[in-house]
Amino acid sequence: MLKNETYFIDSCDDVELNIKRESKLEFKLTYDDSKEIEAIVCVINGIGGDIKDDLYISDYCARNYNVAVLNVNYHCIGNRPQTGATYYLDDIDKLILDTSLKAISIIPPFNINHIDTFEKINHYLEYIDNQISILKLKWILDVSYILKLSITLQPTKNEYQNFGIMQATDILNALLYIRKNSPFKAMGGGIKHILVGSSHGGYLANLCAKIAPWLVDIVIDNSSHVSLTNLWRVIGFGKEVDFTKYYNFLTPNTFNHIKLYG
Missing domain, CATH: 3.40.50.1820 (Alpha/Beta hydrolase fold, catalytic domain)
Known part of the structure; x- marks a missing residue:
C-alpha cells in the first residue's frame, strides 16, 4: 500500500x-x-x-x-509568491523610492516609511504613476520617461x-x-x-x-x-550594486510609467 x-x-x-x-x-x-x-x-x-x-x-x-x-x-x-512570500519595501527600496521621487520633484502626500503592506504599496504606486502622467502631459517629463523602483519579497517563516x-x-x-x-x-x-x-x-x-x-x-x-556570472543571485548584494541590472524578476507592465525590479 x-x-x-x-x-x-x-x-x-x-x-x-x-x-x-x-x-x-x-x-x-x-x-x-x-x-x-x-x-x-x-x-x-x-x-x-x-x-x-x-x-x-x-x-x-x-x-x-x-x-x-x-x-x-x-x-x-x-x-x-506561489509559496507564500509577500511583497514589501525594505530600507533600501524606500531609499530608492524617496531619492527617485525627489529627482523628478514629486512630493508624495504620505510618509514613505509607513508603507508596510502590499495594499499600501499598490495604492501609493498608483498615485505616483498618475502624477507622472500629469508631468508628462505638462511636458515637465519626457514622454519616454520610466520610473525604475526596487521591490523585495519577504520569505515565509521569517x-x-x-x-x-x-x-x-x-x-x-x-x-x-x-x-x-x-x-x-x-x-x-x-x-x-x-x-x-x-x-x-x-x-x-x-x-x-x-x-x-x-x-x-x-x-x-x-x-x-x-556559472560564476550568476552567483550574485544566491549570494545577494545585487540590489546594493545596481538594482536595475542585478535583479531576479521584473514587472514592467504593472503600471504605465513604473518598472519594478525584484
Whole structure:
C-alpha cells in the first residue's frame, strides 16, 4: 500500500550567523509498505517550488520502483509568491523610492516609511504613476520617461538565504532522520541515497554531497546554477550594486510609467 507521511522535526540553528531557528523542518516521505526499499530518492525543488509540486513524481517513483521518495521544505523555501512570500519595501527600496521621487520633484502626500503592506504599496504606486502622467502631459517629463523602483519579497517563516548552507543541512537532517527512524522494510546490506535536483535544487544536491559525501551515493543534477556570472543571485548584494541590472524578476507592465525590479 502506498504511504504518504509528513514529518515536522527540529533542525539545526544557524551557528555560522548565530541565528536561532524559529520553525520546524517539514518534509514528506512516500513509499510502498509492501516493498523492500532499495534506495531513498530525495527530490529537491528549485526556487519557487515546494513539496506540493512533486506529488506526482513521488507517487510515480514509489509505485513503479523499490524506492522511498523524500521531499523537503528546506530553509527559506517559501521565497516566491506561489509559496507564500509577500511583497514589501525594505530600507533600501524606500531609499530608492524617496531619492527617485525627489529627482523628478514629486512630493508624495504620505510618509514613505509607513508603507508596510502590499495594499499600501499598490495604492501609493498608483498615485505616483498618475502624477507622472500629469508631468508628462505638462511636458515637465519626457514622454519616454520610466520610473525604475526596487521591490523585495519577504520569505515565509521569517527565514532567509545564506548561500544554501541551511538548506543543504535541512535536506541532510531529513535524510538522517529517515535513516534512523525508517518506517519501511529496507534491503539487506544497506540502501542507496540518491539526490535529484533541478536549478537551485541541483546546486543543493551537489552541496549536500560536498558536506556529507559519506551519506550521498548519487547526485542527479538538472541545470544547476554553477556559472560564476550568476552567483550574485544566491549570494545577494545585487540590489546594493545596481538594482536595475542585478535583479531576479521584473514587472514592467504593472503600471504605465513604473518598472519594478525584484
